[in-house]
Amino acid sequence: MQLEAGAVATPFEFEDYGTTLQKCQRYYYRHASNTVGVAIGIGAMITSTTLYVMVNFPTAMRTAPLLESSTGTNYYNFYRANAFDYTNSLTIANAGINTAYLYNNTEVSGTQGDAGVMFVDNASGYIAFSSEL
Amino acid sequence: MRRYVKQTHQNGTSSIWYEENGYRYSFTDQDETNTAYQTYFAWVAEGNVAEEWTGE
Numbered sequence: 001m002q003l004e005a006g007a008v009a010t011p012f013e014f015e016d017y018g019t020t021l022q023k024c025q026r027y028y029y030r031h032a033s034n035t036v037g038v039a040i041g042i043g044a045m046i047t048s049t050t051l052y053v054m055v056n057f058p059t060a061m062r063t064a065p066l067l068e069s070s071t072g073t074n075y076y077n078f079y080r081a082n083a084f085d086y087t088n089s090l091t092i093a094n095a096g097i098n099t100a101y102l103y104n105n106t107e108v109s110g111t112q113g114d115a116g117v118m119f120v121d122n123a124s125g126y127i128a129f130s131s132e133l
Numbered sequence: 134m135r136r137y138v139k140q141t142h143q144n145g146t147s148s149i150w151y152e153e154n155g156y157r158y159s160f161t162d163q164d165e166t167n168t169a170y171q172t173y174f175a176w177v178a179e180g181n182v183a184e185e186w187t188g189e
Binding site: 062063064065066067068069070071072089090091092093094095096103124126130131132133 | 140142144146148150152155156157158159160161163164166167168169
């Protein structure tokens with residue numbers, strides 16, 4: 001089905017899946033969800049109690065987005081220096097239309113400067129970005 | 134009634150969030166065209182004040 005403005009119908013446009021997905025992700029992008037072990041991003045302990053994780057978006061979003069993330073005990077895990085830091089939530093710290101930094105400064109504790117990877121560690125973990133109108 | 138929490142970072146920008154139904158919805162004050170920020174801004178204009186988070 002094709003909807004368009006105006007009184008004159010134009011030929012039906014066949015759009016490939018990738019193009020349609022890219023258009024959708026401009027408004028809503030599900031980054032990691034409902035699968036244990038899925039990576040969220042690379043990050044570092046910027047202080048002994050504050051963790052930052054970087055996320056790149058697959059396409060430029062309409063605006064700097066809202067982060068939609070589920071919260072629960074040990075939903076997310078930061079693997080660094082052969083140790084795990086569990087977190088219950090993530091919050092957006094800085095955001096543009098192409099990238100965002102997420103952070104946690106309530107559950108983590110570690111050595112400042114340690115780098116690692118943040119991943120989903122609960123089947124209910126959910127990370128998405130929204131730039132809906 | 135929605136309860137907003139706000140944390141100002143060392144670089145002067147702020148993270149603002151609220152929680153509903155097991156989800157945290159967070160955004161920054163860096164882009165005023167963000168719909169969530171506009172909703173928050175309207176809430177503040179009504180005289181409401183977000184709780185300040187000083188955990189960092």
